[in-house]
Amino acid sequence: MPDAHEKKSSTSKEATQDDAQKPEEEKPRLDPVRKAKLLQMLERLHMQTGDHLPPEVMKALKAGTALEEVAKAHQFWSTQPVPQEDIPVNVVPGPFQEDISQDKVRSIPYPLPKEFEWVDIDVDDDIQLEGLYTLLNLNYNEDSDGMFRFDYSTSFLRWALKPPGFQKSWHFGVRATVSKKLVAFISAIPMQMRVLKDIKPMVEINFLCIHKKLRLKRLAPVLIKEVTRRSHLQGIFQAIYTAGTRIPTPVASCPYFHRTLNPKKLVEVGFTALPRGMSLARRIANDAVPATPPLKIRLMEEKDTPRVRELYNQFQNANTKLAPVYDFDENIKHWLLPIDDVLWTYVVDDSNGNVSDFVSFYRLDSSVLKHEVHKKINAAYLYYCGTTAQEQGEQALQARLQDLIQSALVMAKQLGFDVFNGIDCALNSAAFSKLKFAQGDGSLNYYLFNWQCPALERSDIGLIMV
Numbered sequence: 001m002p003d004a005h006e007k008k009s010s011t012s013k014e015a016t017q018d019d020a021q022k023p024e025e026e027k028p029r030l031d032p033v034r035k036a037k038l039l040q041m042l043e044r045l046h047m048q049t050g051d052h053l054p055p056e057v058m059k060a061l062k063a064g065t066a067l068e069e070v071a072k073a074h075q076f077w078s079t080q081p082v083p084q085e086d087i088p089v090n091v092v093p094g095p096f097q098e099d100i101s102q103d104k105v106r107s108i109p110y111p112l113p114k115e116f117e118w119v120d121i122d123v124d125d126d127i128q129l130e131g132l133y134t135l136l137n138l139n140y141n142e143d144s145d146g147m148f149r150f151d152y153s154t155s156f157l158r159w160a161l162k163p164p165g166f167q168k169s170w171h172f173g174v175r176a177t178v179s180k181k182l183v184a185f186i187s188a189i190p191m192q193m194r195v196l197k198d199i200k201p202m203v204e205i206n207f208l209c210i211h212k213k214l215r216l217k218r219l220a221p222v223l224i225k226e227v228t229r230r231s232h233l234q235g236i237f238q239a240i241y242t243a244g245t246r247i248p249t250p251v252a253s254c255p256y257f258h259r260t261l262n263p264k265k266l267v268e269v270g271f272t273a274l275p276r277g278m279s280l281a282r283r284i285a286n287d288a289v290p291a292t293p294p295l296k297i298r299l300m301e302e303k304d305t306p307r308v309r310e311l312y313n314q315f316q317n318a319n320t321k322l323a324p325v326y327d328f329d330e331n332i333k334h335w336l337l338p339i340d341d342v343l344w345t346y347v348v349d350d351s352n353g354n355v356s357d358f359v360s361f362y363r364l365d366s367s368v369l370k371h372e373v374h375k376k377i378n379a380a381y382l383y384y385c386g387t388t389a390q391e392q393g394e395q396a397l398q399a400r401l402q403d404l405i406q407s408a409l410v411m412a413k414q415l416g417f418d419v420f421n422g423i424d425c426a427l428n429s430a431a432f433s434k435l436k437f438a439q440g441d442g443s444l445n446y447y448l449f450n451w452q453c454p455a456l457e458r459s460d461i462g463l464i465m466v
Contacts, residue, residue: 076221081450083249093196093453095237105232110225112174113217118226119175120168121185123161129154131182132173137367140209141244147270148366151376155342156364160206160466164330165190169230170203174219183211186223188231192325193240193463194316195453199325203231204465205241205449228449239449242465244442251448252322252456254423256440257432259409260287262378262418269368271377271419272438287436293407297346299338300358304347305329307355308336311386316462318390320426322446323462336360336384343383344415346407350388357387359404361412361420362466380412382422383464402431409435425461 078084081096109118123129133154141150152160161171166189173185188203205227210219231239258272263283266272274283300308309332316323326332336345336358345360360383368374382405389400405428412420422428422437423444446461 076224077248080248082447083452085249087249087251087452087455089454091452091454093198094451096450096452097237099235099237100232102233102235106229110222110229112219112222115177116174116183116219117177119173119182121171121173121182122168123158123171126154129157132157132185135173135182135185135211136207136209139212140207147370148368148377151365151367153342153363153365155339156362156466159334159339159342161187161189163189163191163334164328167230167234170227172226172230174223183214184219184223185209186227188227188239190236191240192327193238194321194323194325195448195451196321200238200451201236202238202240202451203227203236205239206465238451240463241447241449242444243447244444246445247447249447250445251453252446252458252461253443254425254446254458254461255443257422257424257428257437258440259420259422259432259435259437260418261289261409261413261420263287265374265418266377269371269374269377289409289413290406291410293410294403295348295357295407297348297359297407297411300336300345300347300360302333302337304355304358305332305337308332308345308347308358308386311355311358311388312336312384315386315390319459320462321456321460344408344411345383346411348404357385357389357400357404359385359408361408363417364466378416378418380408380415380417380420381464381466382408382420382428383466398427398430401427402434405431406435423461423464425458425464427459429459 112118121128121132123132133152136150136152136157140152170188171185172187173182175182186208187206189206191202191204193200193202208220208223210217210223228239231237260266260272263272263286264280267274267280267283274280278286306329309326309329312326312332316325326335336343338344341363343360343362345358347355348357350356361380362383363379364381365379366377368376385401385404387397387400387404390397405422409420421440422432424432424439446456446463
């Protein structure tokens with residue numbers, strides 16, 4: 001069960017002296033054809049953490065150093081219950097491997113190299129959470145040019161990792177035996193997933209992160225096997241995860257889209273560029289959003305929870321084939337009730353005072369790594385929405401979704417966000433086009449572990465992973 005993240009992405013964008021005196025040892029040379037094939041494999045699969053390998057590692061690989069060793073790590077996928085080739089359209093939905101009884105599940109953690117040890121992370125402990133934040137902030141999901149990196153807040157991490165039914169043992173990592181420093185992490189959270197007509201208990205795998213200097217230590221496969229073992233101990237044998245890189249084998253792929261809200265700043269940091277012949281003033285005018293939202297919206301309150309849950313499930317059931325199922329109000333309270341500086345959900349009341357629509361977005365900023373003035377991109381991400389407009393037909397539904405997303409854009413601008421991001425899934429495509437979203441340079445791939453189903457279209461996808 002591998003990781004989730006390059007998931008959405010603001011990172012998607014428009015020797016010592018003594019060593020020098022030693023005689024150089026003869027290094028074995030790789031056959032050029034073999035070397036080319038291995039490098040091609042690395043570029044295609046990129047299994048290390050779901051993000052780009054650091055420049056010093058890629059330099060070593062291209063020089064032939066440890067290339068064969070890294071290639072062995074990619075053979076890991078051939079041993080896992082996932083599709084190995086393109087998914088046929090006529091595949092029968094179901095597990096690759098049947099569930100196993102608890103007495104057959106490995107009872108002890110998988111072994112680690114002697115310099116490392118397993119550690120559970122209690123996200124309610126401020127010190128442990130700060131250690132996780134530091135690991136992610138310095139090592140997680142950086143764009144290929146080394147310009148931007150996700151900056152998860154501690155409040156965001158608590159929200160993402162503590163849904164109803166979460167297991168503390170599913171938040172764990174690897175630390176150095178001597179220094180006790182956290183050097184790797186992975187997480188799982190429980191969810192009910194609808195895949196076509198089947199509803200299955202699954203875990204959502206997220207935040208697989210390995211310290212940059214340790215990405216040739218083959219820790220990723222061990223982390224994946226260990227999170228699989230821990231979920232099996234709780235009787236869950238399927239998982240869902242996303243990645244910006246391609247590994248065997250995505251069930252769907254959804255491109256990123258970005259709506260510029262602060263063009264001057266985004267041009268200055270290199271997130272976007274001015275089209276040929278366009279001045280900055282013209283770009284600012286072109287990207288302006290209305291001063292007020294097209295719909296009369298208000299922040300969701302706890303009393304709205306039952307109705308929002310109803311709207312959510314109705315929308316997902318009518319329009320998607322892969323989506324979380326929220327049967328209980330506590331799920332909606334956790335995932336959609338507003339959280340200060342993390343999550344915003346707005347609702348619309350009809351003429352009778354009943355909630356008829358909702359739209360939501362969350363904050364996930366990116367650190368700016370190579371700019372003297374700007375240090376952060378304030379980024380909003382489109383989350384879930386729901387509406388009764390689908391009862392009035394396709395045209396009314398599309399118009400309402402456009403108004404809902406534009407209302408979210410207006411509120412995000414008022415809240416000081418620089419960019420509003422989203423993935424082209426469910427019914428977002430038409431609204432993105434009309435609201436001046438631009439397609440990014442990457443896509444988000446969706447994967448199922450130990451569950452096969454036909455390949456899906458991007459419009460079939462209803463899951464938004466945070």
